[in-house]
Amino acid sequence: MRRLAKAVVLGVWLLITLFPLYWIVVTSLKPKAEIFSMPLRYWPGEVTFEHYEELFSFADFGTYLLNSLVVSLVAAGAVTVTGVLGGYVLARFSFPGRGALMLAYLVTQMIPLFIALGPLYLLMSDFDLLNRLAGLMLVYVAMLVPFSTIIMRGFYERIPVALEEAAQVDGASRLAAMVRVVIPVMLPGIAATFIFAFVQCWNELFLAITFIDSEDAKTIPVAMNSFITQYDIDWGSMAAATVVSVIPTLILFAAIRRYIVEGLTAGAVKG
Amino acid sequence: MSSVARPAFTARKARFIALCLLPGVIFVVVFTYYPMIRGAVIAFQRYNLFDLTSTPFVGLENFRSVLAEDRFWTALRNTGTWVVVSLFFQFFLGFGLALLLRRQFRGRGLYQAWVFFPWAMSGFLIGLLWRWMFNGQFGVVNDLLLKAGIIDERIGFLASPGWAMTSVIVANVWYGVTFFAIMIMAALQSVPGELYEAASVDGASRLRQFWHVTLPHIRPTLALIVLLRIIWILNFPDLIYAMTGGGPAGGTDIVTTFLIQQVIGGDYGRAGAVGLLVLGLLLSFSVFYLNVTRFERSR
Numbered sequence: 001m002r003r004l005a006k007a008v009v010l011g012v013w014l015l016i017t018l019f020p021l022y023w024i025v026v027t028s029l030k031p032k033a034e035i036f037s038m039p040l041r042y043w044p045g046e047v048t049f050e051h052y053e054e055l056f057s058f059a060d061f062g063t064y065l066l067n068s069l070v071v072s073l074v075a076a077g078a079v080t081v082t083g084v085l086g087g088y089v090l091a092r093f094s095f096p097g098r099g100a101l102m103l104a105y106l107v108t109q110m111i112p113l114f115i116a117l118g119p120l121y122l123l124m125s126d127f128d129l130l131n132r133l134a135g136l137m138l139v140y141v142a143m144l145v146p147f148s149t150i151i152m153r154g155f156y157e158r159i160p161v162a163l164e165e166a167a168q169v170d171g172a173s174r175l176a177a178m179v180r181v182v183i184p185v186m187l188p189g190i191a192a193t194f195i196f197a198f199v200q201c202w203n204e205l206f207l208a209i210t211f212i213d214s215e216d217a218k219t220i221p222v223a224m225n226s227f228i229t230q231y232d233i234d235w236g237s238m239a240a241a242t243v244v245s246v247i248p249t250l251i252l253f254a255a256i257r258r259y260i261v262e263g264l265t266a267g268a269v270k271g
Numbered sequence: 272m273s274s275v276a277r278p279a280f281t282a283r284k285a286r287f288i289a290l291c292l293l294p295g296v297i298f299v300v301v302f303t304y305y306p307m308i309r310g311a312v313i314a315f316q317r318y319n320l321f322d323l324t325s326t327p328f329v330g331l332e333n334f335r336s337v338l339a340e341d342r343f344w345t346a347l348r349n350t351g352t353w354v355v356v357s358l359f360f361q362f363f364l365g366f367g368l369a370l371l372l373r374r375q376f377r378g379r380g381l382y383q384a385w386v387f388f389p390w391a392m393s394g395f396l397i398g399l400l401w402r403w404m405f406n407g408q409f410g411v412v413n414d415l416l417l418k419a420g421i422i423d424e425r426i427g428f429l430a431s432p433g434w435a436m437t438s439v440i441v442a443n444v445w446y447g448v449t450f451f452a453i454m455i456m457a458a459l460q461s462v463p464g465e466l467y468e469a470a471s472v473d474g475a476s477r478l479r480q481f482w483h484v485t486l487p488h489i490r491p492t493l494a495l496i497v498l499l500r501i502i503w504i505l506n507f508p509d510l511i512y513a514m515t516g517g518g519p520a521g522g523t524d525i526v527t528t529f530l531i532q533q534v535i536g537g538d539y540g541r542a543g544a545v546g547l548l549v550l551g552l553l554l555s556f557s558v559f560y561l562n563v564t565r566f567e568r569s570r
Binding site: 006027 | 284285287288290291292294295296298299301302303304305307309310313318320367368371372382384385386387388389390391392393394395396399400401402403404406409414445502505506508509512513527530531534539542543546547549550553557
């Protein structure tokens with residue numbers, strides 16, 4: 001009886017979670033007439049890919065996809081390397097200013113970045129970085145460095161120092177010990193951090209819409225935001241865009257799901 | 272903090288430390304701290320993007336102008352509702368889910384994969400998703416409620432301020448339960464098994480075990496998660512931005528969407544002032560909250 005009740009509750013919650021996603025997929029596959037007709041159809045009478053075709057012909061979604069991919073991959077890569085180096089130092093050394101740096105990094109996680117939005121725009125304009133993917137990458141890296149460093153530090157602290165010391169006794173330099181002994185143990189954590197950073201960049205909206213309005217440099221969220229006009233949204237295309245833009249994230253999250261719990265709790269949130 | 276011994280500080284190591292840290296530090300200083308501080312300074316200047324010929328310091332003028340605006344006070348009240356109601360449901364539903372998922376059962380991994388995945392979506396996409404579902408005419412929510420006989424005619428969910436706030440909160444709860452479930456699951460797993468064994472030897476019921484073993488053990492973690500979450504929900508305009516744009520008539524504006532409107536309007540002076548007000552609010556709340564929860568812990 002208990003088990004049945006538990007199964008029912010879990011089932012209901014699964015349904016609540018999945019239905020909106022089901023609904024957006026179904027909408028993206030319906031012909032226009034069917035999207036805006038009554039009664040609503042819960043199963044498309046006729047499946048069409050016209051909204052997807054529209055995205056890649058009428059809108060230049062291919063370019064946006066590529067832009068998002070480049071920005072997210074490069075920024076996440078840079079963030080991960082920075083975190084691997086910085087986290088190591090914070091976990092393994094004590095030096096003047098260590099505590100202050102940790103605090104400075106933690107504070108960036110609490111202060112709303114939106115305060116900086118206007119001045120960042122001016123800064124980007126001074127450096128001639130508006131409407132450039134490079135500019136977006138720089139800001140994304142800065143936004144994610146504190147997070148990746150703190151998380152990485154958490155991962156390092158769980159690895160016994162003895163492991164590196166053994167390597168160093170065998171004559172390896174500190175850096176060599178780190179690369180050959182520590183990094184392999186850390187790989188799952190590194191992968192999780194990379195993917196997490198990637199997803200943050202992939203999804204980021206407000207910095208992107210502030211700095212980017214040229215067609216060539218739009219990322220997916222910027223492009224989708226420009227699909228929204230004051231009076232009308234083409235819901236077929238919007239649904240298709242939603243589905244397309246969520247696929248990479250889905251694949252990545254499926255890959256790291258089992259590290260998420262670990263990764264999240266490694267750094268700041270340790271009871 | 273870790274208990275590992277750290278090597279002592281020497282000049283040779285200093286170079287290694289600097290090399291590892293500098294890239295990150297430079298990025299954060301240039302693209303985070305500098306703009307934040309400049310934003311704080313601009314709050315005391317007249318600073319409009321469309322007229323930068325003169326940017327004099329005007330003291331508290333920006334704050335006065337923001338505080339004199341009804342829309343700001345509406346946004347502030349809305350922020351309270353948005354944070355408290357969202358948090359309440361996210362917490363209790365997430366806690367429930369975490370308890371149900373605590374023990375291993377067949378298919379748990381697969382279940383988690385599906386049920387956790389709203390979290391992989393951005394707030395912006397979730398806003399769009401629910402904007403479509405809450406559509407007054409073609410929205411599936413209306414259709415389902417009609418079919419279930421709960422309502423007699425379609426509701427313009429996003430057209431009236433009260434319903435719009437309810438709608439964005441529903442979407443936010445849908446999104447946020449996962450986060451709480453993940454964090455609380457992690458906390459639950461940190462409770463040592465021996466504690467339960469000892470308790471059951473003493474003949475404590477499941478409920479008593481939960482109350483006297485589980486809860487006290489995870490309370491510090493819960494307190495921290497809740498604080499982080501409050502800050503995060505407050506700084507989370509993406510969903511509202513996509514779903515209602517703060518409308519209708521400011522009915523779903525929160526302080527952060529209000530701030531973004533100032534930036535988009537080019538009035539960086541006022542944006543800075545709103546930013547500082549939000550920051551002050553967050554800091555004083557955090558200090559208050561940490562004091563209260565530390566008190567709880569030492570009791």
